[in-house]
Amino acid sequence: MAPAGGDVLKSLNPLTKLAVCILWLAAAVLIFDPWFQCAVIVITGIVLIVLNRTSPLVILGLMVPFSLFGFGFLTTALLFRKESDFALRVAGETPFASAAFSASITLFLRAVSCGMISAFFALTTDPGAFVRALMVHCRLPPQIGYSLFTAMQLVPDLAAEAQQMRLARAMKLGRVPRRIPGPVEAFSLCVPLLAFAIRRAGRTAIAMEARGLAANAPRTVMNAPAFQERDFAFLSIAAASLTACIVAVMADRGLFPS
Incomplete structure (x- = not known):
């Protein structure tokens, strides 16, 4: 049975989503055009809201750090006039009030678009499945893979331990x-x-050594995500959408011969 609703994106292979995100990130960094950045933000947001059922408030909250980072570009460019010659030359071709303002807006939008792509991967990918996919398909050493699994378990344990310490001190x-x-x-x-972290690290090292992780022997990784037809379909749709956005930007700038 095919996955439905919010399970569509989560059922994809994490490496497929990683390849798509790297491709879109490269385009967002290399294409200095505000309309392209807006298209990336809108497309990613629609995919997250419709297919992943992510709340728009969650997306807005995740974009706050990236917006602040982009706002730094905006204020630096407008107040201190620190734009590059390339940014000014490309921004001069866009329909904004001035080249400086256009370059500043584009830098701001680029930070947000990169944040949206990163949020897409983080919200739709299970960390454990991602590590297992790296171990199976990218030959990630098992020592590193199981160390990452341990770190993923340690972070919530640290938070719980800190809360217990705070409660004990408050009761005292x-x-x-x-x-x-x-x-x-x-x-x-x-x-x-x-x-607490050092004790856990020592116990984990002993446990990993007891399981023979130091030996270079073939291992079986359970529940490792495999590549399926939906992965190639998703990759094709993402590549086609990116190509359409690039072609639209080139046509808007009049880069096609008449």
Whole structure:
């Protein structure tokens, strides 16, 4: 049975999505055109909302850091006039008030479009499936693969351990713990959390050695994602959409011979 709704993108091979994201990221970086960047943002957003059922508020929240990063480009270019000659020359061909303003807007949109592509991969890809795909199809060493699995398990354990420490200290002091720890409390948690991580790392190393991960022997990776027909269909659609956007930009600039 074919996957439906939000399972469509998650059922794809992570390496297929990685190849598509790298291709679109390269185009977003190399093509200095505001309309192309807007097309990337709109297409990626529609795919996430329609196929992955991602809330628009989640997408907007994830774009805040990238928007701030792009806003730095915007203010630097407008206030300090630090645009490159290439940016000004290309931006002069776009229908904005001035070349400087057009270059600034394009830099801002490029940061957001790169963020949208990165969010697409992060929201639609299971980290465990991605590591297993790298181990099977890209020959990622098992030592590195299982180390990544351990790190993925350690991060939530660290958060739970920190919460337990905060609750224990609050009970000892007879007060309600704050929702967000202050600077002093956060600094005081560094040493015990570091000790917890070191103990976990030691136990993990012993467990990996006991399972023979130091030996160069063939291994079986369970639940490794395989390439299917839907992967090639997705790759073809993504490549065709990117080609259509590039052709539209070239036609808008009059780069095709009459």
